[in-house]
Amino acid sequence: MKASIITIGNEILKGKTINTNFAYIGNALTNAGYDVWRGIIVRDIADEIGFALKTALDSSDLIVTSGGLGPTYDDMTLASVARALGMNITLNEDALEMIKAKYKDLNIPITDQRRKMAMLPEGSYPLPNPVGTAPGVFINYKNKMIVCLPGVPSEMKGILDLTIDKLKSPGKSYVEKTVRLQGIMESAIAPLIEEEMKLWGNRVYIKSHPGSIEVSNPYIDIEVSSHLDSREEAEKDVDSVLNEIMAKYKSYIGK
Amino acid sequence: MKASIITIGNEILKGKTINTNFAYIGNALTNAGYDVWRGIIVRDIADEIGFALKTALDSSDLIVTSGGLGPTYDDMTLASVARALGMNITLNEDALEMIKAKYKDLNIPITDQRRKMAMLPEGSYPLPNPVGTAPGVFINYKNKMIVCLPGVPSEMKGILDLTIDKLKSPGKSYVEKTVRLQGIMESAIAPLIEEEMKLWGNRVYIKSHPGSIEVSNPYIDIEVSSHLDSREEAEKDVDSVLNEIMAKYKSYIGK
Numbered sequence: 001m002k003a004s005i006i007t008i009g010n011e012i013l014k015g016k017t018i019n020t021n022f023a024y025i026g027n028a029l030t031n032a033g034y035d036v037w038r039g040i041i042v043r044d045i046a047d048e049i050g051f052a053l054k055t056a057l058d059s060s061d062l063i064v065t066s067g068g069l070g071p072t073y074d075d076m077t078l079a080s081v082a083r084a085l086g087m088n089i090t091l092n093e094d095a096l097e098m099i100k101a102k103y104k105d106l107n108i109p110i111t112d113q114r115r116k117m118a119m120l121p122e123g124s125y126p127l128p129n130p131v132g133t134a135p136g137v138f139i140n141y142k143n144k145m146i147v148c149l150p151g152v153p154s155e156m157k158g159i160l161d162l163t164i165d166k167l168k169s170p171g172k173s174y175v176e177k178t179v180r181l182q183g184i185m186e187s188a189i190a191p192l193i194e195e196e197m198k199l200w201g202n203r204v205y206i207k208s209h210p211g212s213i214e215v216s217n218p219y220i221d222i223e224v225s226s227h228l229d230s231r232e233e234a235e236k237d238v239d240s241v242l243n244e245i246m247a248k249y250k251s252y253i254g255k
Numbered sequence: 256m257k258a259s260i261i262t263i264g265n266e267i268l269k270g271k272t273i274n275t276n277f278a279y280i281g282n283a284l285t286n287a288g289y290d291v292w293r294g295i296i297v298r299d300i301a302d303e304i305g306f307a308l309k310t311a312l313d314s315s316d317l318i319v320t321s322g323g324l325g326p327t328y329d330d331m332t333l334a335s336v337a338r339a340l341g342m343n344i345t346l347n348e349d350a351l352e353m354i355k356a357k358y359k360d361l362n363i364p365i366t367d368q369r370r371k372m373a374m375l376p377e378g379s380y381p382l383p384n385p386v387g388t389a390p391g392v393f394i395n396y397k398n399k400m401i402v403c404l405p406g407v408p409s410e411m412k413g414i415l416d417l418t419i420d421k422l423k424s425p426g427k428s429y430v431e432k433t434v435r436l437q438g439i440m441e442s443a444i445a446p447l448i449e450e451e452m453k454l455w456g457n458r459v460y461i462k463s464h465p466g467s468i469e470v471s472n473p474y475i476d477i478e479v480s481s482h483l484d485s486r487e488e489a490e491k492d493v494d495s496v497l498n499e500i501m502a503k504y505k506s507y508i509g510k
Contacts, residue, residue, distance in 0.1 A: 013291040015282030019274050027270030036268040041294030071442035075448040113445040187326035190368040194328040
């Protein structure tokens with residue numbers, strides 16, 4: 001099954017913030033058996049969030065968003081998602097209880113801005129936030145899943161870690177292994193990779209990551225991965241390809 | 256003028272690599288006067304690269320891509336971009352000279368894989384790569400600009416730094432300043448931000464970045480930015496808003 005990741009926030013587009021959330025979510029979804037298919041980064045603008053969601057729904061079974069769940073005027077993810085899907089947004093009592101519990105210990109009243117974090121698309125479920133105040137949100141939409149997470153990394157991770165087991169893609173196993181070849185240029189190993197890819201068709205994927213500059217002291221990480229129903233088969237295929245590469249380039253390993 | 260950034264590479268989607276290139280490009284384009292509008296991250300698949308390019312062209316005047324310029328079979332950015340734009344791909348003599356010069360010092364022959372890095376969309380220009388082998392590429396398409404950069408960060412930066420002056424958005428100045436308020440919750444300052452935004456309309460943009468967890472020891476960075484024709488006016492507006500915020504929240508500054 002395919003997944004897309006949407007990041008909402010001008011600070012990401014302007015390069016003020018490095019998008020570590022994207023990598024965390026991408027890694028979690030890959031390990032949960034998804035092909036992470038596309039990423040879309042948009043501004044804090046309702047139409048842009050709607051555009052991103054519709055684009056992601058075109059290709060993917062699971063969409064995970066991060067950003068825009070907080071209390072300020074430009075936290076508009078839930079209202080924008082609801083509008084794009086033609087859903088109403090209503091006060092979710094479970095979400096409100098979660099938020100009240102957070103502020104209660106501090107004797108802080110629930111203002112309109114704080115209550116806003118409990119306004120969820122109708123029929124959706126709040127996901128507990130073990131770290132901050134705004135709950136995550138789970139939406140079922142035409143047999144697709146949409147998960148909305150906050151942008152603050154610790155909160156995003158806290159919610160996703162508690163939720164990921166429920167999102168597992170049924171029956172797909174992902175196996176990935178890497179070997180480093182030292183003192184060889186990417187352009188020199190390109191023909192071998194092409195040959196192996198032709199041989200293995202769509203059972204394995206081989207990708208080279210040049211780790212330094214091509215012409216001076218080069219090294220390459222050759223990553224071999226497989227996404228099959230059976231973890232055993234995926235592992236067997238990956239190991240076979242790695243062994244072939246290592247046999248051919250023995251003298252470049254661990255130099 | 257608007258810009259979009261496209262990142263090409265499965266390793267980004269899988270969360271194996273944190274997308275630092277995106278932040279570097281976003282920051283450079285913002286400082287060059289662009290509104291960075293959308294980001295799209297796609298797989299090393301020709302159709303996906305074409306999809307990303309067409310989506311970016313819908314909204315933006317400048318598109319910058321990174322990734323997929325190297326010598327391996329899955330480096331397919333230039334061929335995919337050409338196909339999406341209905342251009343032919345041909346051997347660019349200037350690009351070939353640049354590549355030959357890189358390998359010449361090392362007495363390394365030009366193989367098919369190395370020559371591939373000089374196959375450019377017809378009518379485009381190679382951009383010198385001061386660090387590695389694959390040149391960047393500049394394409395003029397229906398009064399829009401497309402710049403293709405490699406994925407290796409040092410090479411991407413090397414080419415972009417040499418090119419950015421030619422990409423400047425005419426007549427727009429970007430000013431951004433930030434003040435940190437300590438010991439206050441984002442939900443407490445939300446009404447003020449909303450009020451200021453209503454007051455200043457589209458001359459300034461105010462965004463709050465909660466720097467820790469809402470309920471325990473919170474702080475917020477209030478970022479005020481402006482994108483106007485005149486740098487002086489942008490600076491004046493930003494300072495006015497900052498001064499109002501600082502006057503109102505004096506006791507939370509530098510606590």
